[in-house]
Amino acid sequence: MGKIAFIFPGQGSQYPGMGKELFENYDEAKKVFDEADKRLGYSISHICFNGYKEALDLTENTQPAILTVSIAAFEVLKRHGILPSVVAGHSLGEYSAVVAAGGISFSDAVLLVKNRGKFMQEAYPEGSGMMAAIIGLDKEALNSVCKEAAKEGIVSPANINSPIQIVIAGEKKAVQKAMEFAKQKGAKKIVPLSVSVPSHCKLMEPVGKRLESELNKIDIKNLSIPLINNADAKAITDSAELKDSLVRQLSYPLLWVDSVMRMIEMGVDTFVEIGPGTVLSNLVKRISKDVKIFNVEDKKGIEQVLEAVKG
Secondary structure, eight states, X not given: OOEEEEEXXXXXXXXXXXXXXXXHHOHHHHHHHHHHHHHHTSOHHHHHHHOOHHHHTSHHHHHHHHHHHHHHHXXXXXXXXXXXXXXXXXXXXXXXXXXXXXXXXXXHHHHHHHHHHHHHHHHSOTTSEEEEEEESOOHHHHHHHHXXXXXXXXXXXXXXXXXXXXXXXXXHHHHHHHHHHHHHTTOSEXXXXXXXXXXXXXXXXXXXXXXXXXXTTSOOOOOSSOEEOTTTOOEEOOHHHHHHHHHHHTTSOBOHHHHHHHHHHTTEEEEEEESSSSHHHHHHHHHOSSSEEEEESSHHHHHHHHHHHHO
């Protein structure tokens, strides 16, 4: 086995019951959930384990919930001596990656992402922004589609998830027009996303400013493990560069394809998705057929990685 990358999922990966098995089987995971409940002042554990989907899908609950499950799983692997050569996260997941790399304490991060979710929700009235996944068009074709649709308002590529799966975001009318143009240009599939906030586009710039003031209140350290950041797909360890990157992340396109390719160039041949769901595992499979992929969200996932790494 060559180098290992830990990758952390973002919003959309959540589901009721997530993390419960980790909590029940591992002391390290239980400590993480207890710390989250204490810092937030309410039981995010209950929302993860027993909450209704509606409660879990509220952005200001979703973000701390996914971060907590991800770090609970990470702490179990860490206790067994399994650490990565590099980390990355998808949007919200970048915060989990930063915690894993020692840049921000979990206690600070769980409150930070709750506020991030709240700021995102407040920034844009529900129903006025939109995101949609376009499957079957490359980046160049989609740039052209968005440029054409921009007469209706702000719209741009937001998440470059795989060579032929790109999410666009912006004002509702402009996104709908871009969906029409994408269909005309031969897109295989167009999926409007059930999110209330148009992330990773210019509309999120005011949120970045609010987030910056929160980041100024907490201790941000240099990273002990390189992070491949969303905004530039580059390896960073410096705390000042990290802070700037987290602010820009919200209004910049998320370069996931470039990030995965950068990790492979660094010698990574094993990706471990840490947190709920398998969204990132599936995206990595589409980007490269030559790497090994594991998912850690429960006891079975932990055991599979331990067996693969330690034999």
